[in-house]
Amino acid sequence: GEDVEQSLFLSVREGDSSVINCTYTDSSSTYLYWYKQEPGAGLQLLTYIFSNMDMKQDQRLTVLLNKKDKHLSLRIADTQTGDSAIYFCAEKNSGYALNFGKGTSLLVTP
Amino acid sequence: NAGVTQTPKFQVLKTGQSMTLQCAQDMNHNSMYWYRQDPGMGLRLIYYSASEGTTDKGEVPNGYNVSRLNKREFSLRLESAAPSQTSVYFCASSDLRDQPQHFGDGTRLSIL
Numbered sequence: 001g002e003d004v005e006q007s008l009f010l011s012v013r014e015g016d017s018s019v020i021n022c023t024y025t026d027s028s029s030t031y032l033y034w035y036k037q038e039p040g041a042g043l044q045l046l047t048y049i050f051s052n053m054d055m056k057q058d059q060r061l062t063v064l065l066n067k068k069d070k071h072l073s074l075r076i077a078d079t080q081t082g083d084s085a086i087y088f089c090a091e092k093n094s095g096y097a098l099n100f101g102k103g104t105s106l107l108v109t110p
Numbered sequence: 111n112a113g114v115t116q117t118p119k120f121q122v123l124k125t126g127q128s129m130t131l132q133c134a135q136d137m138n139h140n141s142m143y144w145y146r147q148d149p150g151m152g153l154r155l156i157y158y159s160a161s162e163g164t165t166d167k168g169e170v171p172n173g174y175n176v177s178r179l180n181k182r183e184f185s186l187r188l189e190s191a192a193p194s195q196t197s198v199y200f201c202a203s204s205d206l207r208d209q210p211q212h213f214g215d216g217t218r219l220s221i222l
Contacts (some may be wrong), residue, residue: 030208043199043213059176088152096141096207097168100152
């Protein structure tokens with residue numbers, strides 16, 4: 001499938017904002033998703049955005065979508081140690097499958 | 111609210127053994143999916159079932175079979191396990207094709 005690219009690692013201090021970036025290549029993507037995976041656990045849906053939207057805010061989470069550049073970002077405000085996890089970007093095209101990036105490991109230090 | 115339940119959580123097999131991974135969802139979702147997660151690879155779709163009575167191949171179907179037993183249950187079978195199938199397997203479900211997929215906690219499978 002088309003590639004979804006994410007940086008592999010991000011480290012931030014507790015209380016700062018985190019920004020996780022993602023680029024995708026399939027221009028027919030209809031939805032884009034952010035999932036969180038804690039160690040030994042499954043994937044938890046954090047938020048998602050429809051491709052005709054530019055921004056979506058949900059409490060501490062802000063998703064920005066630049067469809068022209070095929071760039072998606074997830075901003076976590078006031079990052080806490082409990083936010084340490086792997087974050088996956090995924091795109092959904094006209095089919096059934098989600099196309100996942102390899103994940104960004106977020107480490108929040110006190 | 112259980113969501114998506116996978117059994118077993120862990121399993122060790124010998125090469126050539128067979129095994130069925132079970133998945134059940136209690137959200138009355140129409141579509142169900144099996145993914146595998148390998149280090150540095152993200153998740154890759156093995157098979158999916160768009161609705162009860164239908165199944166289709168995903169990106170990496172070789173070595174696997176699936177059964178959509180009813181609307182709730184979708185099983186994944188390894189007929190003759192190989193070390194390359196050592197992975198974490200995730201089942202997911204969604205109400206419709208464009209609705210978010212909800213994941214189970216995974217089955218960690220090692221094949222020696």
